[in-house]
Amino acid sequence: MSNERVIYLPLGGAGEIGMNAYVYGYGKPGKERLILIDLGVTFPDMDGSPGVDLILPDIAWLKERRNQLEAIFITHAHEDHVGALAHFWGDLGAPVYARAFTANIARRKMDEHGHPDKAVTTVLPWPETVDAGPFSVGFVPISHSIPESSGLVIDTPKGRLVHTGDFKIDHTPVVGEPFDEAVWQDLASPGVLALMCDSTNVFSPVQGRSENTLAPEIEKLVAGSKGMFVATTFASNVARLKTLAEAGQAAGRSVCLLGRAMRRMVEAAVETGVLTGFPRTISPEDVKSLPRENVMLIVTGSQGERRAASAQLSNGKYQGITLKEGDTFLFSSKTIPGNERGVGRIMNNFSEMGVDVVEDYDGLYHVSGHANRPDLSAMHKLIQPQMVVPMHGEHRHLREHIKLSKSNRLKGVLAPNGTMVDLSANTPSVVDYVDTGRTYLDGSSKIGAMDGIVRDRIRMALNGHVMINIILDENDDPLGEPWCEIRGLAEMGNSRAPLVDVLEEDLSQFLGRAGNKTLVDDDKLEDGLRKIARQSTQTEIGKKPEVTVVISRLST
C-alpha cells in the first residue's frame, strides 16, 4: 500500500475560464481508480474558432482509461461545468452524481443525446456522501450564481481533499443556501491535504458583494421607468431572475420571460423546489394586450449572442414584440471579455430605436458569482490546507492565486491543464504531463483543434481563395486554357483587368513554358500553378491567397 498515491489532473479549466474537467485518482501509479469532477464546454469565437459550435475538452486520456473511471461528479449546472457531459457520456459511461437542480439540467441534456436518464443520480448535500471506488465524495452547498452549487469534500485513503467548484462568499444569496463558515471550518478540522480552489476573480481586489444588495437599486430603476422595461442576465442566475421579476411586480408590471434557456432554467428551479414565490409570468401574446408601462420582459442574450432574445429585439422584433422610444433595457450582467463587440452592437441598435440602455457601469445592477481576492484568502484561512492548487482560470489567474497562497503562508501548486500532481507526496510534485487540448464540435463532427480544418477556414477568411482547374489530355498536354475562380478577393487588380483574367493568362503562360517532366507530375504541376497564382495575386491586389488546384487527366 506504500506506493499508492492521490493524483490530480486537470483536463480543462486550468488554463482558461470555461471547459472545466478535473480528474482525481487513487492507487498505484498507472493503476489509479479515477473520478471526474465536471465536464464543461467553452465558447468559440471568430478569432480562433470560426464556425465552430462548441469547444469541448480533449479527454482522450480519460477515454483510454474509462475502465478505471468510477464516477462523474457535477458541481453545478453552468455550461462550463456540465455542457460537455452528454457529448462525452457515451465514451465514458460512468455514473453521474449531482444535486437535484444540477441533475435536472444534466438529465435534460442526456435526454437530448439519447442517453439514459438513470445515468444521473440525484444526491443529497453533505453530510451525505457517495462512495466511488476508493473515494467518498460529499456535496457541500456553496454560494455562486446558480442554484445548488457545491464544493466537494473528497475523502481518500491518504486524506481529505476540498474542491471548491465555482464559488463566492455570500451570506444572503436570495435563492439557495447562504455561505456557512461553520460548515467549512468543521469539515476542515480533521485536516485537509489540498484545496483545489476557483481562481477566476483573483485579480479583483475588493471583497465581493452579496446578491441581495441589488434588489433596492433594481427596484428603484424599474419604478422610475416609463415605457416597457426589459432586463437581461444569465438565464441560469435564478436569484437574479427572481430579483428582477419581483422588482417588476412591485412596480405593477407583469413579467414575461423570453428565450428558451430562461424558461427552461426557471422550470428546472421550480420543479426541484429551489425556486418558490416567483411572480406569475405572462406569455408574449399577453404582452401585446397590456400597456407598455405594465410590462417587464426578462430576456436571454446578455452576452450579445446573435440568436438570443436581446439581439433579436435589437434587430426589430421577437415573438411579435417590438421595443420603441421610451423603453428601457437593462444589462444586469457583466460583458465577458471578447463579447464587447456583440454587446456594443445591440446597445447601438437600441440607441437608434430610442431605447434607453442601462449598463452596469458602477456595479449597481450586477454582482459577480466568483470569490474575489479577499474572499479567496478567507477560504484559504477556513480550510488551512497543506497546499492550495489553483484551478479554473487562465494561466495568469492560476499564477496570481499561487502568489496569494504564498502571502497567506500556504504552499501553492501551479498545475495547468495536463499537469498530473501527486497530492499525497510529502512535497507536492508533478509526476506526469498528459496531452490535453480542445475538441471542436463543428456541425455534427468532433474535430481536433489542431487538425488543421479550422486553421484552413481562418486562412480562407484572411487570404481569400483561388481555385484553379486544368485539364490534360491523353498526351499530358493542356486541353484548353486553365480556368480560375476566386472567392473573397477583389475582382479588379492593379493592371485594371479582372483578376481572374490576369491569373488565367499567367497560368497559361506557365503551362506553355512547362516541360513534360512537370506536366506528367501532379505534385510538380500543382506546386508550379500555386506559386504563379500567389505571385500574380500578390502583384495585382497585394494578397497571397489560399490556392486549390484541380488537375483532371483525360487519360485516367
Next chain:
Amino acid sequence: MSNERVIYLPLGGAGEIGMNAYVYGYGKPGKERLILIDLGVTFPDMDGSPGVDLILPDIAWLKERRNQLEAIFITHAHEDHVGALAHFWGDLGAPVYARAFTANIARRKMDEHGHPDKAVTTVLPWPETVDAGPFSVGFVPISHSIPESSGLVIDTPKGRLVHTGDFKIDHTPVVGEPFDEAVWQDLASPGVLALMCDSTNVFSPVQGRSENTLAPEIEKLVAGSKGMFVATTFASNVARLKTLAEAGQAAGRSVCLLGRAMRRMVEAAVETGVLTGFPRTISPEDVKSLPRENVMLIVTGSQGERRAASAQLSNGKYQGITLKEGDTFLFSSKTIPGNERGVGRIMNNFSEMGVDVVEDYDGLYHVSGHANRPDLSAMHKLIQPQMVVPMHGEHRHLREHIKLSKSNRLKGVLAPNGTMVDLSANTPSVVDYVDTGRTYLDGSSKIGAMDGIVRDRIRMALNGHVMINIILDENDDPLGEPWCEIRGLAEMGNSRAPLVDVLEEDLSQFLGRAGNKTLVDDDKLEDGLRKIARQSTQTEIGKKPEVTVVISRLST
C-alpha cells in the same frame, strides 16, 4: 445671400470610435464651398473584416465634389484622425493644414504614398488663422493624449463654430499645452453657433484625471522592481513615454525604445521641439550588455497587436531580447473593447514565462485622453453654444451626449454619419442624408464593405468550402466522375466514409439522373450540383458549406 447656409456632414466618426471625417460647408444649397476636418482610419477585426488591412471612411460624396473642397484640416496625429489622409489625398488634392507635430507625421505618410510634402502646411496656433474659401479656421491648443492636439475655431459668414476634436481637460499634461479655460471662454464670447464635441467618454461619470498624476505611481512601481522592467503604451502618447522613461532613469535604468512606431513618434516630437529632456535611449544591442535591473524597455503593442514588440516578446524573442522570471511587464494603457483576447494571450504567455504582468486595474498607471461626462459639461458651459452636435462616438455615445446637453439646457442635434445638418437654420435641421459607409484597404485594393468580398471570406470561415469540378464532352455528357475538393471541413462524416467520396458519389448519381435540359444549362447544372453538395454535407457532418462549381465543356 439669404439662402446661403452652413452645413455639417460627418462621413465617419459619428457612429463609431475611430475613422473621423467631418465636412463643413458654406454657400447656396448644393453649391457650398467645403472643408474637411480629419481623415482617419479604424481597425479591422476577425469578426467583421477578416484579412482587411485598414478601414477607411467611404468618401465618395466628397470625391464627387472635390472641386468644392477648399482645404483639409487635421486636428491631431492619431491614426483615427490622420490615418486615411495619404490613402485619399490623390482623390481630393486639397491643401492640408496642421500644427507642426501633426504636420510632421502627416508628411511622413504623404511621403510613403509618393504625395508631395508641400501639400501639408504647418500652421501656428490660435489666434493665427487660415483662410479657406468662406471659412477662417484657427487651431486652438487643447489637451489630449498626443502632442499639439487642437480644437478648431471655424468662422463662417453666419457665425462661429467650435469643433473640439478629441480632448480632455488637463491642466498639467506633462508634454504640451495645458487646457486653458480663459482662451476658450474668450473665443466663445462673441457667441458660438454650434459646438461639435467629442463624445467617447460620455459614459464615464467622474471627472478625468491629469496625465501628471501617474508619475509618482509609475516611479514607485519601477523602483520596486527587480529584473528587467518593460512598459507598453500607445506609441503616440509622448507624455506617457516621457513619464515612463523618467521613472526608469530615476531608478538607475537605461531606456530602450522597441517598435518602429514608438521610435518614429519620439523622433517627430523631438524634431518639432514638442519633446525636450527625454532621457538618452540605448539600442537593443546595448541592452544585452547591461544587467537586467539596469534596463527599462518601452515597447509597442499595448492592444495585443500580433506583430508589435509586446506580442513578439511574449512569444519568445524580439531584437535579441528575451524576458524571463523576475521581469515585470506594465500595461500603461487601457484595453480597447474587442482587443481583450489578444491582450489576454500576451498576459498568459508572460505568465508562463514567469514575468509579472501589471495591468491597470485601478487607474494607477493610465489615464484616458478623453473628456469624461463632467468635463464635457464643463466644455458646454465654457462655450455656451446655440447647439451641441455630439461627434466621435458610437450611436449610443452620441445619443447620451444629447441627453447630457439637454440636462445642461442646451439644444442637442443627433447627427450620425451621413446626416447633413443646416447649422445656420433657426432650428437646427437635417437637410439631407448622404450614403456613407466603409472602404476596406485589402492588400493593395480598396474595396467596399458591402461589395460581398469580405462577406464571402466570412462565409468560408464559418461554413467551409466545397469545390466541385465536372467535365462534359462534346455531347454534353459527363466525362468521368465529378471531382470534389474540400477545405475547412471535417474529412470523415456520419457514414464513416471520407466526405469527398460521399459527395462524389451523390453528385455522380445526380448527374446520372439529370436530363439533357439540365446538362446543357450551366446555371441549372450548377444549382443542382450545389444543392446536392450542401444537402450531403449537412447529412454527413452537419454543416452547410460554401460551394464553388466549375463546369468545363470540351465542346467550347
